Amino acid sequence: MASALTSLPQWKSLAKHFDAIRDVHLRKMFADDPSRGETLTVEAAGLYLDYSKNRVTAETMGLLVGLAEAADVQGRIEAMFTGEKINLTEGRAVLHTALRAPKGATVMVDGENVIPDVHAVLDKMAKFCDRVRGGDWKGHTGKRIRNIVNVGIGGSDLGPVMAYEALKHFSDRNLTMRFVSNVDATDFAEATVDLDPAETLFIVASKTFTTIETMTNATTARTWLLAGLGGDEAAIPKHFVALSTNAELVSAFGIDTANMFEFWDWVGGRYSMESAIGLSTMLAIGPKHYREMLDGFHEMDQHFRTAPLTENLPVLMGMLAVWYSNFFGCETTAVLPYEQYLKRFPAYLQQLTMESNGKYVTTDGDRVTYDTGMIYWGEPGTNGQHSFYQLIHQGTRLIPCDFIAFGKSLNPIGDHQDILMANVLAQSEALAFGKTADEVAAEGTEAWLVPHRAFEGNRPSSTIFADVMSPAILGKLVALYEHSVYVQSIIWNIDAFDQWGVELGKVLAKNIIPELDPKSKSDLKHDSSTNQLIRRYRSMR
C-alpha cells in the first residue's frame, strides 16, 4: 500500500527530478552554474551554511521546500513551540525550546505558563554554582569541592560530556569534571581513582531516576563516599545533588529534595542538555556563559520559527537529509567537526538523531514504506582523514558529509588554524570534484595505476562555518541539529520524541540478572543460544 507521503504530488515530482539528476556530476553542476558556490548558501544566527557541494540544483531545493510545505512543516514547527502534545505516543508536549526562552516569554502547557518555573530552576542552579565555584559550598569535612562527578547515561550524560568538552576553554580549571555513565564498574573506578571523597560532589542525573545504570553507579558512589568519609550518613546531602523530574524517587534514594534541580516531562532526555541536566556544564563554565549558551539556542529557535523555509537552516538541512535518505538511498551521514573542542559532538548527535528518527512506524501506527533516520557518525578532522575518509572518497557507498569549521581558533598557535582550514576546504573540494583518470595519467602515472589513483568525486557535503567556538555558537549548533531532526520526522510522519525501541532490552536484562547467579535453580527458558551463553557466563564468573 502506498503511503500518504509517497503519494504526494510533491514526492512524485521529486522522484521524477531525481531520475533526471541522479547521475549529474557536481563538476557539471558547477560548470553549468558557476555562481552556485555563492547562491546555494544561507547565513543565519551567526552560522553560514554552504550547501552548494550537494547533489542538488536550485530546482531540487525548490521541490524539497515544496514537499516541506505539503507536509505542513511550518504548522508543525508552530505546534512544537506552542506546546501541542506532538510526542503522541507519550502524550507529551515537546518544549526544549522553552528552556532557553528569555524571562519575559510565555509558553503555556496545560493552561500554565512554564517560563517562570524554567527561570526559577535556572536561578537556583546559578546560586548553587556560585557557591560551589566560590568555595562556599563545603563538603562534610569542611573542605571545598574540587571534583564534580556527573552520574547519568544517554541524554543525562552525552549532552553534559559534549558541552563540557566543547566549552572547556571557558571552564574553571580548578574544578575536575568527570562523567560516569556505563554500568561497567570500570567507568566508575577510573573516574574516581584519583579523587578525594572529601572534595567530591556527585551529580546524579536521571530524568526518570529509574535507569539501572545510573542507579547502580549512584549507589556505588554513595558507598565509595561513605567509605572515604568514615561512614557518616550526614555527609550525603553535602556531596550529592540530583537532576530529575522524579522528586519521590530522588528522596527515596536519600538525596534531600532541596538539593534537587527539577525539569519536566516535556523535556526529552536527548533534548535536555540545557535543562537542569546542564548543571555540570554550568558548574564548569559559570552561569554567565551558560546564559550565553541558552541565548545562542534561542537565536536559532527564533530563526527556525520565523525564517521562510527557503532560507531556514534547519529546514534546508533536514530536507537534504530526506533527499539523501529517500532518493539516493544513503544510509549514513558523517559529521566532521574541524574543531577539537567538538570532539564529542558526533557521539552526542548519534543519540539525538538516531534515538529520535530510528522509527519504522508512522504516527498513525502503520509500517513506513520508505527509509527513515540515517546513521550519524563522525570524528573530528583532521584525525578522520587518516582513518576512514578513504572509504568516503573511494568506497562504493555514498556518504553525505557535514563539515563544521571555524574562522578562528581559541588556541591560536603558529599556523595550525590555516593548516586545519586548508584541510577542511581540500576535503570537500576533493570529495566533490575528485580527479579524473585523464588528470592522473597526465601526471605520468603508469596506466595500470591510474584507476587506483583516480577519484570519481561527486561525493556530497555541506560546510558550516562559524566565527569562533563559544557558548552561544554551541547552543546554535545543537539547536540547528535538533530542529533538522524534527523536520525530517515531520516529513516521515514519525514521532521523533519517543524511544520505545530501547525498552525491550531493558526488560530482558532485568529478567536475566537473577539467572546469572551460578546457584540459581530457575529453569532457563530462553532460546538455546541465550541459555547456553548464560550457562557459560555462570561458569566463567
Ligand SMILES: O=P(O)(O)OC[C@H]1O[C@](O)(CO)[C@@H](O)[C@@H]1O
Ligand atoms: O535520564 P534517564 O531517565 O536516566 O534516562 C537516560 C536515557 O535513557 C533513555 O531513556 C533510553 O534508554 C534515553 O532516552 C535517556 O536519555
